[in-house]
Amino acid sequence: METVPLFVQRGKRVVDLSADFRFKDPAVYEKWYQKHSCPELLKESVYGLPELHREKIRKARIVGNPGCYPTGALIGLIPLVTKGMISYETVVVDSKSGVSGAGRDVALGSLFCEVNEGVKAYNIYKHRHLPEIEGELSQLAKKKIAVSFVPHLIPMDRGILTTLYVNFNQKVKEEDVVNVFEEHYRKEPFIRLHPRGKVPNTKDVRGSNYCDIGIVVDELGGRGVIVTAIDNLVKGASGEAVQNMNIMLGYPETMGLDVVPLWP
């Protein structure tokens, strides 16, 4: 937030990878992060999830590129919230991230022998990506949504798998839910819906800008599980930033991003 205004004043447009321009409300930012040095710019900055705000991104001067967890969580919930199909009281967001999500800081908790051959939850109810998820969902629902969000650290380099648990507020068939997603994301270049009954593996998207989605509905129970997989360093970070840049500059949206996932 120190440098972005300098660019903007000179007529440049910015995609910011930090959290500084992800929130409309400076109070939320300041509660979870720190004092904001240019809150007036938040009015015009756009949350950079193309699947949600493509048209605003196109004209934005400042795009706040989403966090990695919010990218995976929001993409799995947006169609359901748009349709108002789910209860907003009981959404669970259980995320599993590779270690690169922690950045390259030299910290004890990121040492190989601390992380390898183990899995743990962390920052329960306290992760900074929580207000980002809740904020965007609430705006979309025009109603306050609180989710139960627990991130986990997994012994792998890259990837976030997000398992979303929802309760439908109406009787639905799996087919209906799948159709809602298909309809919603039909034109999205980086969203891939798995065939019915299949759910994605983070390995399927590694190195790519794809977000893969799988849907399983318990029709009798009125419940559903949505699973999304992204590469946190691409769709969850720099790849999404390039996608935003392409949108802002009128380039083909997939330019520089048509990379085949590296498997295995």
Place this chain on the structure above:
Amino acid sequence: METVPLFVQRGKRVVDLSADFRFKDPAVYEKWYQKHSCPELLKESVYGLPELHREKIRKARIVGNPGCYPTGALIGLIPLVTKGMISYETVVVDSKSGVSGAGRDVALGSLFCEVNEGVKAYNIYKHRHLPEIEGELSQLAKKKIAVSFVPHLIPMDRGILTTLYVNFNQKVKEEDVVNVFEEHYRKEPFIRLHPRGKVPNTKDVRGSNYCDIGIVVDELGGRGVIVTAIDNLVKGASGEAVQNMNIMLGYPETMGLDVVPLWP
């Protein structure tokens, strides 16, 4: 179930590691597994979770040793269900297992390059451990409980982390919940409660019969997250079987099981 009756007829007592004697109701077994060849023995067989049925295990002729996922899930829910503190409509059980949970079958899905550097959910709403979890909880609650259970495969050898999401049916403080667990498990030799605010890593219990528990409560939201960690090959399988044997034979319950976890 073919061999167990032979032992029992000869006056031997059995701890069975298969699923054949885990269910009271043969219909449930037959729905999820296959035809049962000696359903009459199910009346007397005891579900071998010492933390739940120690006194019955002591005298049982047949103990059905629990599945790995149910062990981690039940231990994290029993105190809350015993006290009737949680809503039974919205329990979520999100489990992350190492690959040894799949056994040593030579299957494509267990190859190193398929599993390594990836994470996936599987058998959503369809895993055979689901009726085991629901059955024991329902019996305890004297009320039908349906949980949302999703197992995940994680690139590590051993360990299951289970993240349990619950909604309290009353106003609670974190301290109260911790006290309920402390009280309930005070005398248990293999249950270790983490200090407040801390949650366990499967790495902390590797090679041991411990089940570690962490508790985080969102007091305002009336929600809680319980995290349990076990080694699926010890507390989730053969270690628990030895524990059951010790109980049945009147040996010290920790005999042969006082192993320090291997770290790292």
Place this chain on the structure above:
Amino acid sequence: METVPLFVQRGKRVVDLSADFRFKDPAVYEKWYQKHSCPELLKESVYGLPELHREKIRKARIVGNPGCYPTGALIGLIPLVTKGMISYETVVVDSKSGVSGAGRDVALGSLFCEVNEGVKAYNIYKHRHLPEIEGELSQLAKKKIAVSFVPHLIPMDRGILTTLYVNFNQKVKEEDVVNVFEEHYRKEPFIRLHPRGKVPNTKDVRGSNYCDIGIVVDELGGRGVIVTAIDNLVKGASGEAVQNMNIMLGYPETMGLDVVPLWP
């Protein structure tokens, strides 16, 4: 070898990924593999290591694409053998391969829990890539060279690190040896020499067609260690095949191969 003649008869040119056209001498092939069904074609087929046989590859009808281990071993030895700088009695080739080197066969030894958290040597003195390494080196040296080759299996998906131990047959400085490599590979698009004192990590070439080389010389001891790193699925297999195809068809040699390594 059953299908290649069919293509050739129809005027097609072939890059064969199997071992069937890697050997000049059918007797060697038949000793290590099986009876050869078209030995007459071996006279014209070319061993597809561009760094060694580019001009012959350009005109070849049949190119036998090299094995993964030979690619890493040969690239690290060719400049020294070309210059006749090393003793041919004592060359040691110690290779460490990721598990994808074993292919996708569903075998016990490739299961995650068998391979993870362990390292082992295998096929000592008996690996089928041994005659390939020795054959090409001997041809180049115009003298029979026997190397000590031990492959190892490492718990990772991709990559081969080859550590080569050589004894110089003359007094050399490290600088001299580095110069020999620099000179030899100056125009090679996929060979990258590390700065003096640095040796490569397989992680540096993952997903790419590069072969990275590091050189350390013990000037007093008259010994040297050459380390090469490749991605066994690219430079050690299909990437090299594309490179050969490009050469055969007069395309730019790097076409389709200018991929940045995926890190981490």
Place this chain on the structure above:
Amino acid sequence: METVPLFVQRGKRVVDLSADFRFKDPAVYEKWYQKHSCPELLKESVYGLPELHREKIRKARIVGNPGCYPTGALIGLIPLVTKGMISYETVVVDSKSGVSGAGRDVALGSLFCEVNEGVKAYNIYKHRHLPEIEGELSQLAKKKIAVSFVPHLIPMDRGILTTLYVNFNQKVKEEDVVNVFEEHYRKEPFIRLHPRGKVPNTKDVRGSNYCDIGIVVDELGGRGVIVTAIDNLVKGASGEAVQNMNIMLGYPETMGLDVVPLWP
């Protein structure tokens, strides 16, 4: 070396896990480490490899516990050097270590994402364990032995696999070499010889004080490969220290060390 004299002066006996008492010659220590503060104690201190110096350890006041790499390398070479069967000019020691070998220092190079999915060599010709290996071998051979030692870092927690390449100075059969090892280590409680043709995996010794050995001889070529596997944190460190303590105090040598390896 600051604290050890304090203990010794008070009549205590010490097993020191640092490198301070591993060398007879203070000049060697000071070349590779730092100034020695009590070189006079080096005369009496004993190098703590039980398989080499058991009788001296029994009476020693100060035991310098071996480094992890030297433990694996020496155990694989001692029988051959004792018999004078190999050339001393061409011994190659290629070691592959898990990341715990680097200790728990918070360093960039030990971060999960730096180490995972890669393998690298390091400290070629410069590792501090080199003089330890050469020193003990030379003493045993009564002749200066220089080995080519290259340590490698492998993406796993624990374990060192050492691949030793030797040239025999006489005609030998594999059976002869195996017999030499069997004879030499017959009474050793922690040395396990693999059956002919088999070589060990570090996974086989994890968590235990065993050193497993495999032997493969190229009878025609007059060469051999010896592979040893240890757990660097047990036989390569604290386990060996306990073994030394047991010897010094007249306890059963395996006391506290009869742990079954943890597999997988």
